[in-house]
Amino acid sequence: MDVIQVSGLSKSYGALQAVKNVSFNVAEGSVFGLLGPNGAGKTTTMECMIGLKNRSAGNITVLGLDPEKHRHQLFSDVGVQLQETVYQSAAKVFELCQLFTSMYEEPLDYKSLLERFDLGSKAKSSIGSLSGGQRQKLAIVLALIANPRILFLDELTTGLDPGARREIWIYIEQLQREGRTVIMTTHYMEEASLLCDEICLINRGEIVAQGTVDEVIAQAQIDLVITFETDSEVTPLLQNLPHIRHMEQHDSFVTIYTCSEETLTNLILKLSAAAISYRKIKITYPELEEAFLKLVNPATKGAVS
Amino acid sequence: MFRTLTIFEFKLHLRNFFTLFFALGFPVMMLLLFGAMYGNEPSSLTGDKGTVDLMLPAYTCMIVAVTGLMSLPLAIANYREQKILKRFMATPIQPLQILVSQVVVNSVTTAAGIAFLLIVAQLVYRVQFFGNVLTTLMAFLLVVISIFSLGLVIAGVTPNARAATSLAFIIYFPMLFLSGASIPLYIMPKGMVVVSNFLPLTYGVRLLSGVWLGGHLLDYGLELAVLVGITLLCVGLSTRFFKWE
Numbered sequence: 440m441d442v443i444q445v446s447g448l449s450k451s452y453g454a455l456q457a458v459k460n461v462s463f464n465v466a467e468g469s470v471f472g473l474l475g476p477n478g479a480g481k482t483t484t485m486e487c488m489i490g491l492k493n494r495s496a497g498n499i500t501v502l503g504l505d506p507e508k509h510r511h512q513l514f515s516d517v518g519v520q521l522q523e524t525v526y527q528s529a530a531k532v533f534e535l536c537q538l539f540t541s542m543y544e545e546p547l548d549y550k551s552l553l554e555r556f557d558l559g560s561k562a563k564s565s566i567g568s569l570s571g572g573q574r575q576k577l578a579i580v581l582a583l584i585a586n587p588r589i590l591f592l593d594e595l596t597t598g599l600d601p602g603a604r605r606e607i608w609i610y611i612e613q614l615q616r617e618g619r620t621v622i623m624t625t626h627y628m629e630e631a632s633l634l635c636d637e638i639c640l641i642n643r644g645e646i647v648a649q650g651t652v653d654e655v656i657a658q659a660q661i662d663l664v665i666t667f668e669t670d671s672e673v674t675p676l677l678q679n680l681p682h683i684r685h686m687e688q689h690d691s692f693v694t695i696y697t698c699s700e701e702t703l704t705n706l707i708l709k710l711s712a713a714a715i716s717y718r719k720i721k722i723t724y725p726e727l728e729e730a731f732l733k734l735v736n737p738a739t740k741g742a743v744s
Numbered sequence: 745m746f747r748t749l750t751i752f753e754f755k756l757h758l759r760n761f762f763t764l765f766f767a768l769g770f771p772v773m774m775l776l777l778f779g780a781m782y783g784n785e786p787s788s789l790t791g792d793k794g795t796v797d798l799m800l801p802a803y804t805c806m807i808v809a810v811t812g813l814m815s816l817p818l819a820i821a822n823y824r825e826q827k828i829l830k831r832f833m834a835t836p837i838q839p840l841q842i843l844v845s846q847v848v849v850n851s852v853t854t855a856a857g858i859a860f861l862l863i864v865a866q867l868v869y870r871v872q873f874f875g876n877v878l879t880t881l882m883a884f885l886l887v888v889i890s891i892f893s894l895g896l897v898i899a900g901v902t903p904n905a906r907a908a909t910s911l912a913f914i915i916y917f918p919m920l921f922l923s924g925a926s927i928p929l930y931i932m933p934k935g936m937v938v939v940s941n942f943l944p945l946t947y948g949v950r951l952l953s954g955v956w957l958g959g960h961l962l963d964y965g966l967e968l969a970v971l972v973g974i975t976l977l978c979v980g981l982s983t984r985f986f987k988w989e
Contacts, residue, residue, distance in 0.1 A: 489834055511836060519834040525826035529759040534752055541748035542835045585835075 442467045442589060442620050443488065448497035450483050457483045459644040460497070465622060465637075467588075470615050472635035473624040476735055480644040481624040482522060485593055488622070489519055502588065515543055518582030520575075522593040522624075528567030532558065532577060535566065539584045552580045556610065572603030579610060590614060592623040596630060608634060628728035638727075642735045652727055659730035662696040665703055667720040669693060669710075676713060680705050745837060750845040757815070757849050766810040767857040771803045772864050774926050784869040793957065796869045799928065800861070801956035805887060805949045806925040807857040811850040812891035813898065813916040819846055820899035821908030829988050839988055847892060854888060874958035883955045883964075887948035890971040893978035894944060900986035919945040924953075944974045 443465035450458040458480040465471045473481045486492040488499055490506030490513065499506055502516055526535055536549035553559050556576040561569065569577065575595055582590055592611070596604040604627070611634055614621055625631055631638055632652050639649040648655045662684055668691045677686060682699035695702065703722055710717050757763060775796065784794030820843065823829045833839050865871045873880075898915065902908035920926055922936055923945035929937055940946045951967035961968065 491830060491833060514834065514836045517834070519831070521827055521831050521834070523827040524831040526828065527756055527826075529756050530752070534755065538748055538752045539835070541745045542837050 440467045441465060442502055443471075443622070444498070444500045445484075445488065446498045448484065448487060448499060449495045450480075450487055450492060451495045457644050458487070458641075461639075461641065461644075461646055462497075463639050463646070463649055465620060467620055468615065468618050469636040470611065470621045470623065470634050472631040472638040473622065473641060474626075474628070474631055474638055474731065475624075475641035477626075479641045481641055482593055483644075484641065485591055485622065485624060489513075489517060489591055515545070515585050516588045518585050518587035518590045520578040520582050520590075520592045520595055522597070524578070526566045526574070526577070528565060530566050531562075532564055532566065532569070533562040535577070535581065536562075536584065539581050543585050545586060546584050547586045549580065549584055552583055556580050557606075570603075572599050572606065575599060575603070575607060576610070579607075579614075583614075587619065589620045589622065592621060594624055594626065597626060604630065628726065628731050632727045640731065640734055647734045648730075655734075656725055656727055656730040659725065659733045660698070661725035661729050661733060662698055663700060663702070663725070664723040665695040665697065665706065665721070666723070667693055667717045669715060669717045671715045673710070673715060676715070677706065677709060680709065746841050746845065749837065749841060750848050753819075753845045753849045754852065757819075757853060760815070763810070763815040763853065766814065767807055767853050768860050770810075771806050771857060771861050774806065775800070775803055775861060775865055776868070779869055784871065793872070793874070794869070796865060797871050797874075798953070798957070800865055800871055801953040802925050802928070802949045803861055804858050804884070805923070805945055805952060806920060807854055807861065808888055808891050808948070809916060809919050809923075809925060809945055811854045811857070812888065812895040813919065814895075814912050815853070816846055816850045816892060816895040817899035817902075817908055817912050818905070820896075821902055821905045824899075824987065824989065825905040827989075833988065843896070850892070851888065873956065875956045879955045879961050880952070883951050883961060886968070886971050886975075887952055890944060890975040890978070891948065893975050893982065896982040896986070897978045900982040919943050922946075924949040944970065947971055 441464040445464070446462045448458055448461040449456065461480075461484055463471075473484060475481050483492060487494045488501060488506060490510035493507055501513055504513055506513055532553070533549070536553065540546045540549055550559070550562070553562055556579060558573060558576055558580065561573060566574070566577070578595070579590075579592070582592075596607050599607065608630065611621060611623070623634070635652060637649070637651055638655055640647050640655060648658045650658070670691055672688065673693060674686060674688050677683070677695070680702060682697045682702050683695055684698060685696040687694045695706070700722070707720075778799055779796050782795035784796035786792040786794050823842065829839055829842060832842055862871075894915070898908060898911050902911055918939070922932070922940045923943045924940065925945055929940055929946075932940070947967040947970040951964045951971065954964050954967070955961060
């Protein structure tokens, strides 16, 4: 079941069209990633879904409701972490938690949430004394106090060190296992590959690719790279294999760019038939990051360049 | 929810040294400074009132100026810049409740500052009160409402916290020194008195001093009209131009 439907969403700020005709659905219990370079329209799209911004055109349904008209009904089912929020540095963690607890009719117990996010010992600390990672974990705790079915996380891990980011990833996986739907924006392709069931890649306000991570990578049509070492001159022998786009040999090092995995089988058969010995054979598949770069800026040729 | 929010805001307020100093400490310092210079001996020139008796109502306006023109707008401007207002908009809380809780917190601080000032004035100088309590409270309420609404305009129209701070300082300091709130206008050169006529707080000081010292509300028609006018104008401006983000 889809908990969110966005169709034909557009948002303009005066003459600037920040989001153009964006459509996607988010399945219940999935982790959905909105990806794109800075200024692509990710945050605007997300804020239209929460009802913090009024759309210029299109339709949005969140849990069957229009966020623009039924913002207040949605609040207890939707937890939000906003990219730019800086909580009051003089406030103490437990005070902020109590404030959010007072806003909801059936809040989750903030003390156990703090324990779960490893902030139990920080309850009496001021927000100003928390590390970046701790602040982001607190942002999740505050979003979770409502016990929401859907969580919106806007660049939750930006600026965190690798250790803190990995810690957050584990928490996001846990949230999904609890049955919550997560909509996240991120700049980190590694993070999106690991966490997201489905992604939507936006550039200049428009969708350039969407689907599972593998589907988006496939859409970018980036060559696979096969490398191996051999003592023979193999270029003439292999040149006519199907699917190969380009091949190079420097001394014993051979690099083949191909658009099909079959090349690997064909290559090994051909080398064996010719009794040519080879070693260190390796196939490299394109990562989401290369697909991202190619789809966002088609002038970049991904792995080939 | 509103109660928790207001208590929360109040705790944060108490952790802000700047506000506490200017709302509680500074007026008492001024009182003691001028009291030490002039004393509070009744003088025939002033109708058997001491200098401190005369200055005390003005000092209460000094407190309203700091809570209404500095503390209130800066807190709101910061909340907007730090996207706290926006974050609260994604909760069941009404953003207006945040503004109201700020007004409540600053009103309580104003009352506390005045109470402290009056206690010190009473203990040290045995001040006298010549007015009618109800009339004085009404005049005081009008001063608070007009100055706070001016503060809401500062909070509402400035693009960021830095601009709000600059604007608040530009408005607050002239009013502090040129409205008669801290330094009596009669010792000022003529030019300054002319300037003071353009400062809203001047009318607050005149009205409050007048009724405090035994005058009737209706003797201060101009002051009442200016303060009510400022309130209407500022409420209109902030309703029209207030930016939540």
